[in-house]
Amino acid sequence: MTRILPDDLSHALATRAVHAGQVEDPLAGAVMTPIYQTSTYRQEGLGKHKGYEYARTQNPTREALERNVAALEGGTHGFAFGSGLAALDAILKLFKAGDHIVSGESVYGGSMRLMRQIFEPYGLKVTFVDSREASNFERALTPATRMIYCETPTNPMMFLTDLQAVGDLAVSRGILLAVDNTFATPVFQRPLETGTDIVLHSTTKYLNGHSDMVGGLLVTRRDDLAERIGFIQNASGAVPGPMDCWLALRGTKTLPLRMKQHDASGRRIADWLAGHQAVEKLYYPGLASHPQHALARRQMSGFGGMVSFDTGNFDLTRRIVERVRIFQLAESLGGVESLIGHPASMTHASVPPEIRREMGLTDSLLRLSVGIEAVEDLIADLEQAMN
Ligand SMILES: *Cc1c(COP(=O)(O)O)cnc(C)c1O
Numbered sequence: 573m574t575r576i577l578p579d580d581l582s583h584a585l586a587t588r589a590v591h592a593g594q595v596e597d598p599l600a601g602a603v604m605t606p607i608y609q610t611s612t613y614r615q616e617g618l619g620k621h622k623g624y625e626y627a628r629t630q631n632p633t634r635e636a637l638e639r640n641v642a643a644l645e646g647g648t649h650g651f652a653f654g655s656g657l658a659a660l661d662a663i664l665k666l667f668k669a670g671d672h673i674v675s676g677e678s679v680y681g682g683s684m685r686l687m688r689q690i691f692e693p694y695g696l697k698v699t700f701v702d703s704r705e706a707s708n709f710e711r712a713l714t715p716a717t718r719m720i721y722c723e724t725p726t727n728p729m730m731f732l733t734d735l736q737a738v739g740d741l742a743v744s745r746g747i748l749l750a751v752d753n754t755f756a757t758p759v760f761q762r763p764l765e766t767g768t769d770i771v772l773h774s775t776t777k778y779l780n781g782h783s784d785m786v787g788g789l790l791v792t793r794r795d796d797l798a799e800r801i802g803f804i805q806n807a808s809g810a811v812p813g814p815m816d817c818w819l820a821l822r823g824t825k826t827l828p829l830r831m832k833q834h835d836a837s838g839r840r841i842a843d844w845l846a847g848h849q850a851v852e853k854l855y856y857p858g859l860a861s862h863p864q865h866a867l868a869r870r871q872m873s874g875f876g877g878m879v880s881f882d883t884g885n886f887d888l889t890r891r892i893v894e895r896v897r898i899f900q901l902a903e904s905l906g907g908v909e910s911l912i913g914h915p916a917s918m919t920h921a922s923v924p925p926e927i928r929r930e931m932g933l934t935d936s937l938l939r940l941s942v943g944i945e946a947v948e949d950l951i952a953d954l955e956q957a958m959n
Pocket residue numbers: 655656657658680682683723727752754755773774775776777786787788
């Protein structure tokens with residue numbers, strides 16, 4: 573099969589986004605990867621086939637997406653899953669009872685729930701630490717530690733983890749490092765370049781970008797991990813359907829373009845919120861006032877469209893979500909449309925209240941996923957809702 577681009581990552585990200593991992597269509601010359609909506613493939617004779625036997629194991633549309641995202645992250649192997657959590661589930665299946673994982677505590681609520689309520693009962697041990705200091709991960713290591721897991725920036729507090737520092741730590745101790753890169757995307761941050769072994773995505777978010785599917789993806793450069801993850805993907809079977817893969821693949825083609833706008837509008841809205849009297853606390857890594865702004869500048873080439881703020885007043889917070897018109901009250905993030913979320917009752921309802929309190933996730937906190945609408949309209953919408 574002839575690739576449109578060579579696999580050597582010699583092209584710029586915007587070019588890779590459109591073409592990487594795509595093959596020429598031998599039947600019709602289709603410019604867009606077809607949706608191979610099939611469960612099985614005709615074989616010519618016993619043991620004679622085109623490399624495709626059964627669609628849980630191989631699907632050309634899924635493979636095109638996997639190669640595309642792998643190329644965007646600067647990795648060599650990609651594995652698509654039915655959701656971001658199914659992708660994390662596959663990572664956790666690399667381990668066995670008695671193994672220990674050190675995870676950031678400010679991770680996506682469902683990620684923490686999966687580790688605590690599904691895998692801990694099977695005997696995996698997980699310690700959750702404040703991921704803002706790499707030394708917290710180091711202190712929590714035990715002889716049984718097999719993996720460090722973190723998210724940066726975190727959801728919804730925008731805490732950062734120093735990827736170089738935890739990468740160095742993981743490499744020096746010979747333990748795995750997996751990073752959830754859903755928020756920053758490969759457009760702004762590439763963890764594989766600083767010692768991360770596995771990058772995780774909820775493709776539901778920015779990678780797809782159009783809020784019309786749910787999916788997950790893992791990328792690695794390590795052949796040994798790829799072999800194991802590929803085995804788990806097929807053996808556990810949490811694979812996405814070809815239609816969803818195609819939607820995600822259509823999304824990644826415009827990822828660099830969309831991220832540019834999310835970033836520009838995110839900065840504008842964060843600046844505007846910084847000057848608003850109803851805002852008590854503001855969380856955006858692109859602001860000079862963010863406590864880890866220097867780190868953000870070092871490891872991110874953009875800051876994206878996720879902005880959280882706290883009014884310090886639950887009644888006002890409730891009024892804002894009821895009054896906004898362009899921003900829509902909904903879970904999820906990363907789509908072309910702007911969303912507003914209330915983490916305490918929505919995405920992070922499953923996180924224990926004491927951990928929520930500890931990280932500053934109050935009942936009056938709001939999280940914006942700034943979309944690609946005209947930023948003037950978005951600011952006007954917030955203004956009428958907040959005043
Ligand atoms: C949404 C999300 C997940 C989970 O992904 P699903 O596709 O919903 O399973 C994991 N991490 C982050 C940062 C997310 O935003």
